[in-house]
Amino acid sequence: MVVETKSAQFDSIALDSGATLTPVEIAYETYGNLNADASNAILVTHAFTGDAHAAGISHDAGKPGWWDNMIGPGKAFDTDRYFVICSNVLGGCQGTTGPGSINPATGSPYAMTFPVITIRDMVRLQRMLIDSLGIRRLLCVAGGSMGGMQALEWAVSYPDRVLSTIPIATTWRHSAQQIAFNEVGRQAIMADPDWSDGDYYDKKPPARGLSVARMVGHITYMSDESMREKFGRRLREKEKFGFDFGVDFEVESYLRYRGNQFVSRFDANSYLYITKAEDYFDLTNGTGKLAEAFRQSDTRFLVISFTSDWLYPSYQSQEIVRVLRRINGDVAYCDLQSNYGHDAFLVDIAEQTELVKGFLASTARMAKAA
Amino acid sequence: MASNTMTPVSQPVSLAERPDFNVIGEIIQPGSRVLDLGCGEGALLAWLVENKQVLARGVEIEAAQVRKAIARGVSAYQGDIDEGLADYPDKAFDYVILSQTLQETRAPLQVLREMLRVGRRAIVSFPNFGHWTVRQAMLFTGQAPKTKLFPYDWYNSPNIHFLSINDFEDLCRQSGFPIEKRYFLSGSSRVSFLPNLLAQTAVFLLG
Structure with missing residues (x-):
């Protein structure tokens, strides 16, 4: 399935910070067909460094999508049944307006004049896209990690626009540890002299800083066990230490490779803005009263966590589940056994597929009965 | 995986293996709110959704079983019965079911109290430790009974509290749990004579 990224433009978007972006563009892809009453649409929301290319083979680069193992005919998000949409987040660098986009007022990239954005801003722009596609109510919003935050935000901000959500390996508010790792990444970028206060678009980008940021990120996505299995203490193309x-x-080589590869596809300023949006994320706006946040919502939830995920540990998913139970919400939850750490939702998909398939089928049945 | 493996709930649920399910199905009014504690793979709840249009929720501790329950469309969550009930508001459900699980809970009395708090009614079914086959096994072997009803060796049994029908009746009386109905089963037939001796399974409707 060869797919092409499309784009939608809107005159403006009002942001949580009080700023307004004029105009705003959003890159998106769709898979499968929207049915006659537009009742089979699923929005898939991507994690931090993901993009709109979730499934199929990209027309330009010939690459498979980041969740191609989950989206397609007969897969968890079965494109024979559902119309699946994925868009690049606001603040991103793969087609949606972000700090690297041209500010029409100046004719130069926004860089650090780009307004600080939030997860709710990302979701607001997604809602504008869904409106423009003529979809009144989504069957489901599903995503892992930061994608899970967006799924939760949909349920809270637009409860009448979404029948069900699947937040995976995520949290209802960013924890101190999560903020801490993001801050290390940001400091690595800003400590790189090439960052030049964000004005590097016509110069050399802060490749070293961004690469270090990515290396830290990668460590947090794996687990002690998966690293031991994958690398152990194996040496890279040598028999003894180089002194x-x-x-x-081997692990050093892997991290360097991942870091360098990332630099060619990701904008350092987007890294700063998106991590900031994650860190600001708190479904309760600081009150801590999660039950209040969910009270308006009669959305169905399928919450999934992974046993070896220490970046978004299972207890954070369980907090969501407990609160939904307290308000008698419709919630299914499973803590899936996996050694892959946070990355599990992208790679360890057999059991996740089983859950998602059954949950979507029963949600579709309920929608039809109602 | 083939694309036509998607409609798990419409698979016929075999209730024949679990005669208490038939009784439970008989008790539950259509359209009610039902919580099944220790719901396993969600067979009972799926059957109730399909045949009684209930609003179904399940709790199960075993990840593999929760997975299967969710896969067949049941809103089940992975958690511990002994701790999990505390989160629910009072009278959140019309029925709270504890099917063949009371003898596996760590604090049965606490679980029963909580069931009657979060549910308007509670349905409790359990294997009868007073059944004559159990008595006979114990009498003749002098060992922890291993029977059709209690098929485990003592060291790997999930059952940690053994109770007979009379034990349960006593507990309800002492604790003030109102018994609305009682059903005694041997296989799938009803037992009316000497239930504590002849019934394999008991189903109580409390509340």
Whole structure:
């Protein structure tokens, strides 16, 4: 299935910070067909560094989508039944307006003049896209990690626009540890002299800083066990230590490779803005009263966590589940056994598929009966 | 995986293996709110959704079983019965079901109290430890009974509290749990004579 990224433009969007972006563009892809009464649409929301290309083979680069193992004919998000939409988030760098976009007022990239955005802003722009596609109510919003935050935000901000949500490996508010790792990434970027206060678009980008940020990120996405299995203490193309600071260990080589590869596809300023949006994320706006946040919502929930995920640990999902239970919400929950750490929702998909399929089928049945 | 494996709930649920399910199905009014504690793979709840249009919720501790329950469309969550009930508001459900699980809970009395708090009624079914086959096994072997009803060795049994029908009646009397109805089963037939000796399974409707 070869897919092309499309784009929609809107005159403006009002942001949580009080600022307004004029105009705003959103990149998106769709898979499958929207049915006659527009009742089979599912929005898939991507994690931090993801993009609109969730499934199929991209027309330009010939690459599979980031959740191609979950979206397609007969897969968890079965495109023979459902119309699946994925868009790049606000503040991103893969087609949706972000700090690297041209500010029409100046003719130059926004860079650090781009307004600080929130998860709710991302979701507001997604809602504008859904409106423009003629979809009144989504069958489901589903995503992992930051995608899960967006799914939760949909249920709270637009409860009448979404029948069900599948938040995976996520949290209802960013924790101190999550903020801490993001801050290390941001400081690595800003400490790189090439960052130049964000004005690097006509110069050399802060590749070293961004690469270090990505290395830290990658560590948090894996688990002690998955790293032990994948790398152990194996040396990289050598029999003994080099007694220097070149690459000795396989794991060093892997992290450097991932870091360098990331630089070619991601904008450092987007890294700053999106991590900030994650850190500001708190469904309760600081009150801590999660039950209040969910009270307006009669959305169905399928909450999924993974046993070895230490970046978004299972207890954070369980907090969501407990509160939904307290308000007698419709919630299904499973803590899936996996060694892959936070990355599990992208790679360990057999059991996740089983859950998602059954949940979507029963949601569709309920929608039809209602 | 083939694309036509998608409609789990419409698979016929075999209730024959679990005669107490038939009784439970008989008790529950259509359209009611039902919580099944220890729902396993969600067979009973799926059957109730399909045949009684209930609003179904399930709790199950085993991840593999929760997965299967969710896959067949039941809103089940992975959690511990002994702790999990505390979160629910009072009278959140019309029926709270504890099917063949009371003998596996750590604090049965606490679970029963909580069931009657979150549910308007409670349905409790359990294997009868007073059944003659259990008595006979114990009498003749002098060992922890291993029977059709209690098929486990003592060291790997999930059952940690053994109770007979008379034990349960006593507990209800002492604790003030109002018994609305009682059903005694041997296989799938009803038992009316000497239930504590002849019934394999008891189903109580409390509330």
